[in-house]
Amino acid sequence: MDDFMAARSQMAMSLGFHIIFSCVGMVMPFLMAFSHYKYLTTKDEVYKGLTKAWSKGVAILFATGAVSGTMLSFELGLLWPKFMEHAGPIFGMPFSLEGTAFFIEAIAIGFFLYGWEKFNKWFHWFCGVVVGVSGLASGILVVAANAWMNSPAGFDYINGQYLNIDPIKAMFNEAWFPQAFHMTVAAFAATGFAVAGIHALMILKKRNISFHTKAFRISAGFAIFGALLAPISGDVAAKSVAKRQPIKLAAMEAHFETEKGASFVIGGIPDEENEQIKYAIKVPKVLSFLAWGDFDAEVKGLKDFPKDEWPPVAVVHYAFQIMIFFGTVMMGIGALYLIASFWKKHWLTKSWFLKMFVVAIPFGYIALEAGWTVTEVGRQPWIIYGIMRTIDAVTPMPGIQYSFYFFTLVFLSLSLIIVFLLLRQIKMVPKLYDPTDPNYNPKTK
Known part of the structure; x- marks a missing residue:
């Protein structure tokens, strides 16, 4: 592995882990605050126990997210010094504000x-709400910085110089709202399904059914909110990509030929050498409509762009297909949950219904990782789209692969520690958090 690939791999691995920690940190406090509100308004002690249980999880993941976020900030400077030299003064504002939000949180x-x-x-209770709002703000601000890399704004690039810098325009670039909206919705869906699935599993095992049923209903509600909003946020994001990064859109769909009334591709195997896609299902004119709101609109193909500016088409296309697949499955589960909530209430206690949520535990995070891959790999070969290539930003220092191995070990260790701590919290539910359990003793350490 050469240093360039090692640097990219380390960044990808770090972001892949951190995005999960940060998305949990964006959403779990709202579940916690909602449960706390239910306790204050109903005086049901089960909700109090649930709030305390979730708050411990929030604390664990907050600490982990702080560690992984700090590591990422160092990586930006160590692995991509040229990028930070030029980009730091331009898009530094959202990072500074994110730091403020972090301290408030x-x-x-x-x-x-x-x-x-x-x-x-x-x-x-309000303190719990502030945890959620500041965590959400942190995530949106970081996404605004990433959006700037996809849609550079707030400066003039003249003769290799970055002049007339405007940090406000840089932060509120054209991509920030579509990316932040889609990311926020995805975080709610992913975290909601993961939490709901865990509690559904406990119900199936007949452990603390009252406690876990209340937890399941709350987290499933948040999951469905995200799953049903995802198509709307995805449409906003896709139209933004079509306007700003047509080559990324072409790679997402493995769309090689420019055409009007372009087809939406389902599945398929991209063949970059022969510039075609094989074995795909094509839905006529749908891509044109999704990209431009017009069934007959022209969609540019990859052949319209220099080949040295193509992103890795297969990676982007497969990631996009994975995101669409799992997003559609979660939307279907969301529709079934709404039917169960309003018309088929007996479904809510059926084992098949609960098993559906257990199986869906990883779906949101798989879709989330796939979507992030589309965003980041689809921008290649640029680190600042259209201005600075990724290979020109990497550090000249040798031996980056050893840093990659070390950071991979650190993140794997963090993940194992998190799993251990969260499992320990789940096992402690009867003694510490569920007043309906005969073993309940809130003073147990």
């Missing part, structure tokens, strides 16, 4: 964890 989570019976009950 840290203070609020401290207040929430240690504020039971010490603060006014509604102020205590």
Whole structure:
């Protein structure tokens, strides 16, 4: 592995782990706050126990996200010094604001964890809401910085110089809203399904059924909210990509020929050498409509662009197909949940219904990782789209592969620690969090 590929691999691996930690951190506090609200309004002690259980998970993942985020900030400077030299002064504002949001989140989570019976009950609840809002703001601000890499703005690029810098325009670039909207919706769907699936599994095992049923209903509600909004946010994002990065759209669909009334491709195997896609199902004119809102609109093909500017077509296409597949499955599960909630309430306790959510535990995060791959790999070979190539930004220092191996070990270790801690929290539910269980003793350490 050469240094360039090692640097890219390390960044991909770090982002792949961090995106999961950060998305959980964006959504879990809202589940926690909603459960807390239910406790305050119903006085049901089960909701209090559920809130405390979820708050411990929020604390664990907050700490892990802080570690992985700090590592990423160092990696940007160490692996991509040329990029940071020029880009840092331009898109540094969202990172600075993200730091502020992070500190607010840290203070609020401290207040929430240690504020039971010490603060006014509604102020205590408000602290939990602040954890969620600041975590969500952190995620959106980081996505705004990434969106700038896909849609550079807020400066003039003249003779290799970055002049007339405007950090506000850089932060609110054309891509920030479509990316932030889609990312937020995906985070709610992914985290909601993962949490709902875990509690569904506990119900199937007949453990603390009252406790886990309440947890399942809350988290499934958040999951369905994200799953049903995903097509809307995805449409907004796709139209934005069609306008700003037509070559990325062409790679997503393995669309080689420019044509009007372009077909939407389902499946298929891209053949870059012969510039065609094989074994695909094509739905006539749908791509033109999705990209431009017009069934007869022209969609540019990859052949319209220099081949040295093509992203890895197969990787982008397969990732896009994976995202669409799992997103569609989650949307279908969401539709079934709505039917069950309003017309078929007896489904909610059926084993097949609960097993459906258990199977769907990883679906959201698979779709999330695939979508992130589309965003990042689809921008290649550019680190700043149309301005700076990725290979020109990498560090000249040798031995990057050893850094890649070390960071991979660190992230794998973090993941194992998280799994251990979360499993430990689940096992402690009867003693610490469920007042309906005969073993309940909230003072147990």
